[in-house]
Amino acid sequence: MDSLLTNASKQLQLNSMQLPNPETLLADITAKIAAQINSNSALVGIHSGGVWLMRRVLQTLKQDFPQHAIPFGTLDAALYRDDYAARGLKTDPKPSDIAFDVTDKHIILIDDIFYTGRTTRAAMNELFDYGRPASITLAVLINRGGAQLPIKPNITGAEILLQANQNLQLSQDTKGKLHLEVEQNNA
Amino acid sequence: MHNPQLDIDGKLKHLLTIEGLPKRILNQILDTAETFVGVAERDIKKVPLLRGKTVCNIFFENSTRTRTTFEIAAKRLSADVINLNVGTSSQSKGETILDTVDNLIAMHADMFVVRHAQSGAAHFIAQHVPDNISVINAGDGRHAHPTQGLLDVFTVRRYKPDMHNLRVALVGDVLHSRVARSEIHALTTLGVPEVRVIAPKTLLPADVEKLGVQVFHDMKNGLKDVDVVMMLRLQNERMTGALLPSAQEYFRTFGLTQEMLNHAKNDAIVMHPGPMNRGVEIDSSVADGSQSVILPQVTYGIAVRMAVMAILGGRQSAGERNTALQAASSMAPGGIS
Structure with missing residues (x-):
């Protein structure tokens, strides 16, 4: 964390102070997800933040629902993004890993920050290449406003309106604790 | 010198050879x-x-x-x-x-x-x-x-993820093989510490050591304790060029049989870029055996x-x-x- 703080020129520390505690938000969305779990549910996290959240949610659900073996998987969606033509492929895509049969599952798709909705669209397209889910529910830690598509999260930890030149970043420290930061993007 | 494979931002623009790629x-x-x-x-x-x-x-x-x-x-x-x-x-x-x-x-x-x-x-x-x-x-x-060289190192990385701790042997016609050159460049660039070539003198380029490999002319010593055996295809047309006496003779000396393979490590993998000449450079029982990763390649x-x-x-x-x-x-x- 020290190295990040020395890079203070890119950060608005004031805003960081005002941000909610991501651990509290996680507890909130975990409770909302638990209310929707049934014997046919599955969790899918979007890399990287969504995968951290998905694993934490899964931990809690395993205690709450020992009777359900909840299938889970991860998605990168890099191969389905609509900005490939403009930006190319990112240099470190993560493999998607969905080992269960998606068809007829109630999928809870988990991401950290909801912004334009384009990542969600890409992730849904990828999911449908695995099979035909019964439903998809989108759960996010934060909706930062700025949707550009008719897509919105079903489960949200908090809504925080940010400017287009601000970048909200979730990170996970070595102990697994979550942190939120706002960076000012001056480009 | 500017690498024609990279653009001004250092991104891959063409894939022409592994030589010189960072x-x-x-x-x-x-x-x-x-x-x-x-x-x-x-x-x-x-x-x-x-x-x-x-x-x-x-x-x-x-x-x-x-x-x-x-x-x-x-x-x-x-x-x-x-x-x-x-x-x-x-x-x-x-x-x-x-x-x-x-x-x-x-x-x-x-x-x-x-x-x-x-x-x-x-x-x-x-x-x-x-x-x-x-x-x-x-x-x-x-x-x-280059894509053959890349898929070969990808296969090696999947089976032997610790590339910095590997001994790899290339066996066969290195002289005529573009695959061998690409494999050697890829392996050394990715930090494989020991790359060997095993071949008769007539099938090795004159300056092969300059590629950073160790040269062996017999299978027993060359295969000793290796983690990966990469076979090369023996092109039939080489037989007519007086470089080799006969296919049978080649198989006796440089063919990969299970007996030869036993000199390598127990968990060594066997690779071949295809198409294979069974009974010339590789024995069928090895090609189809448990150590073969030829189809995953x-x-x-x-x-x-x-x-x-x-x-x-x-x-x-x-x-x-x-x-x-x-x-x-x-x-x-x-x-x-």
């Missing part, structure tokens, strides 16, 4: 290939990255397998694919290589996959094409076969070729956009300073 690019290709391995296991084995793009396989020399794997790779990326076996078409009517290429450019091809019997053919075409077109070398003469070859095309295809689009922006700004009244 480790960062090799790792980018291998890491990207990991994301494509799973695509083949889905209901729908396709991703939309190259939708609307046209990939031209121009094969001046026949190779059914390489052409097929490039074609499958391009199609799984949703590209349109055109296959040209030039040996059997216009070239036999007297058209030059560049005329053939110019015609395909006029048909709005976006990417060329080129196989040619002459070393340097892919470089030659890469120098000729406009900036928005990428060229992939699918084998040129004795020079290079084929599967991974598609993922690696998808990765190369996906990386090149993304750069193209960004390049086109920049060119369009530059053109727009230079056309603006008074220009933009």
Whole structure:
């Protein structure tokens, strides 16, 4: 964390102070997800933040629902993004890993920050290449406003309106604790 | 010297040879290939990255397998694919290589996959094409076969992830093998500490040690304690060139039998780029045995070729956009300073 703080020129520390505690938000969305779990549910996290959240949610659900073996998987969606033509492929895509049969599952798709909705669209397209889910529910830690598509999260930890030149970043420290930061993007 | 394979931002622009490619690019290709391995296991084995793009396989020399794997790779990326076996078409009517290429450019091809019997053919075409077109070398003469080299190191990395702690032996006709050269460059760039070549003197290039390999002329010593055995194809036409006495004699001395393989580590893997000459360079029981990863190599070859095309295809689009922006700004009244 020290190295990040020395890079203070890119950060608005004031805003960081005002941000909610991501651990509290996680507890909130975990409770909302638990209310929707049934014997046919599955969790899918979007890399990287969504995968951290998905694993934490899964931990809690395993205690709450020992009777359900909840299938889970991860998605990168890099191969389905609509900005490939403009930006190319990112240099470190993560493999998607969905080992269960998606068809007829109630999928809870988990991401950290909801912004334009384009990542969600890409992730849904990828999911449908695995099979035909019964439903998809989108759960996010934060909706930062700025949707550009008719897509919105079903489960949200908090809504925080940010400017287009601000970048909200979730990170996970070595102990697994979550942190939120706002960076000012001056480009 | 400027590497013609990289653009001004240091991104991959053409894939012509592994020689001189930085480790960062090799790792980018291998890491990207990991994301494509799973695509083949889905209901729908396709991703939309190259939708609307046209990939031209121009094969001046026949190779059914390489052409097929490039074609499958391009199609799984949703590209349109055109296959040209030039040996059997216009070239036999007297058209030059560049005329053939110019015609395909006029048909709005976006990417060329080129196989040619002459070393340097892919470089030659890469120098000729406009900036928005990428060229992939699918084998040129004795020079290079970069995607084969990449898929081989990808296979090694999957079975033996600790590349910095490996002993790899290449066995057979190194002299005529573009695959061997590409493999050696890839292995040494990725930090494999010990690469050996095992071959008769007549099938080794004169300055082979300069590639950073150890040379062995007998299988027993060469295979001792290796983690990976990479067999090379013995090309039948070499038999007629007085380089070897006979196929039977070669098999006795340099053929990979289980008995020979037992000199390597117990968990050593056996690879072959195909097509195999069973009973010449490799015994059937080894080729089909538990240590063989020859068929996974084929599967991974598609993922690696998808990765190369996906990386090149993304750069193209960004390049086109920049060119369009530059053109727009230079056309603006008074220009933009």
